[in-house]
Amino acid sequence: MRILVSGASVAGPVLAHWLTRYGFSVTVVERAPAPRRTGGHAVDLFRPAMDISERMGVLPRIEERATGTSRLTVVPEGSRRPVRADLSKIFGGASTRHAEIMRDDLSEIYRDAARDDVEYVFGDSITAIAPDGEVTFLHGAPRRFDLVVGADGLHSTVRRLVFGEGSRADSFTGAYFGVLTLPNVSGLDGELLIHVGVGRTAGLYGARHLGDARVLFLFRGPSGLDRDHHDVARQKEVLRGAFAGMHAEVDRWLDELDRTPAFYFDSITQLRLDTWSQGRVTLVGDAGYCPGAAVGGSTSLAVVGAYVLAGELARADGDHERAFPAYERAMAEHVRGSREVALSAAKTLIPTSRLGVWGLAQGARLISALPAGPSRALVRLTTRSARFHDSVTVDDYPAPLAASGDRDAP
Template sequence: MKVLISGASVAGPTLAYWLHRFGFEPTVVERTPQLRRGLGGHAVDLFGPAVDVVDRMGLLPTVTEARTRTEQISFVRPGRTPIDVDMRGLVGMIADRHVEIMRGELASILYEATRHDVEYVFGDSIKAMDSSGDGVRVSFERGPARRFDLVVGADGLHSNVRGLTFGDAGRFRRYIGGYLAVYTVPNHLRLDGRMLTYLAPGRLAGLYPVWQTGAARATFLFRRAEEFHYHHRDLDRQRTLLRESFAGDGWEVPRLLAELDAADDFYLDSISQVVMDTWSRGRVTLVGDAGYSPGPAVGGGTSTAVVGAYVLAGELRAADGDHDTAFPAYEREIGELVRRGHAMGPAMMKTLIPRTAQQAWLTPRGAWLLPRLPAPLQRGLLSLQGGPVRALSAVRLKRYG
């Protein structure tokens, strides 16, 4: 059975791995001319069962070796002593299994694990799909049309497959009030295992090292009541919006913004969720952010994508490729996890990006204090703020063979 997967970031190659292992013939098509190898993107988290999926793929030692190795967050306050927080202790309270890794590094590892067994087509994208009878005829922007038994959109928040299958892709996006930006800068502060975080009302700027290259990654999170209007590939406009949003801020912010034009990996996007009643229609389904993004930086989206890809492949195997059985089973299996992630997104936004000066004052002190509280009080507070991670950790993976 031939399965076309659109998207070669994290969900796509994970799905391709398991489909091949379960006896299917996956093909991955990716719009970019070549894989964005290396350490691009922002740091992402693998929690609980996502770590188990990677372990079952035999990749956990490689992924663990490539982890960010950021062990401490220092909340900086100009003219005052930083507040240092042990990241390992903080994360350990909500997840017993966790790996933080650069998104680009994870994508590269997944590609290397699949490229000899899976057909990859770079520099092309799906133009149209025609489902009829026992398959889907797929037309591409550049290559010749081909026929597949199933099509899976693993192409992210701005999913092309979602738009072609369900209509206007934007109508399923739910903006939750903020933006994320990230890009590479020189490690001029010589950080090693430590992230610096600057908080202001409605804004956060961070800087953390990428030990493999000696460079650093600048990260910006900021609130905005109304969405900006720009095309998601108009990088010049996005750079301007970022500069305007942090104009007048102190600390290292002016220096980081001065490096913006030199960065070839600049990324900015809204913190938006994808909310759908169903991710499947006919012989087409969605996986990861394309179908159920909880929002970048707020809901464990990478972990959910890895788990979703594994479950989708497993349910197809269990149903002997019968999509009418497998797709609903896939949605049932991870539906509660997706719903909890969506519900917790706005709450995590409040925690990550303080709205007022008082909240900006309280956030680092709360992070410092939390590991020092009695265990019952820790559990009570974490039930309010750690929902997505706890929901993910509660997932028990089936063994599909």
């Protein structure tokens, strides 16, 4: 049985790995001309995704490539007294098993997990999907597949082609984020430095194996600032306006916008669809149920979703009419919970008042000052995401085949 997956970031390679282990034949098509090597931004894997990664045999590589960020310095806007905290205690309270890793590193690790069994096609994209499974491409010749999966992110081409232009059903959280790469002139090693003000937060961090650093900008703004997500010049202008005058250090970060080798900007938007499947096509990860980039644990959710989708297809012996509804039922609670986490996290990380700024700084100080046991209890008591991430469970699916091979179509 032949399955086409669009997108080679996180959900796509994880899905491809599990599908090949269940005996399906998988092709992954990716618009980018080659695997991205710039590092991307840091993403979090929580216990369920860590458990799945361990079953894939890639956990040692993930732990080796973890950013190693363990210290937090918070500078409230207008204050000369930074607050320093033990970030490992905060993460430890949020999840019993956690890793922070650069997104491009994670993508590479997941791709390598089934590199010899999956056909990867870079530099191409889907232009049409027929009901009978015939797929046309921007560059390659048309091909027929039994199933097609969109794992191509919030701005999914597969979703647009199959569900229509108005299918996004966005729920804007009222916030945006931007990421830029700059030289690690501060020599950050294991530290996250953030400046926090009303409606805006800017943070600088490095990774122990990278020679550069990343700045993450989070801010509140009206809907429509990301109207054209390809207009990079406009995006940089918006960031400059949102963070102007916050702090001399933040101004220096903004000065790098015209020199940065890597930049990303988008709204923090939740995707709410009535269904993620239509005919032979389904969606996974941000393409189907983005809970809110940068705040909702979307990377972990994508890993779990890919694992569940592959498992349900294996359980149904490739019958998508049974597998797709089962996949959506299995993921529904996880998706709802991730949306709630995102809204709660956005409120905390991008305070709406001076009291919220003070609370973020003092909460980090208190958690850091307490012994490990009480600090974990405090995080779990005050942070909705802490209670959610470790509560996610997934089914045990059929044992993978000893060797990959084509599964007969049902």
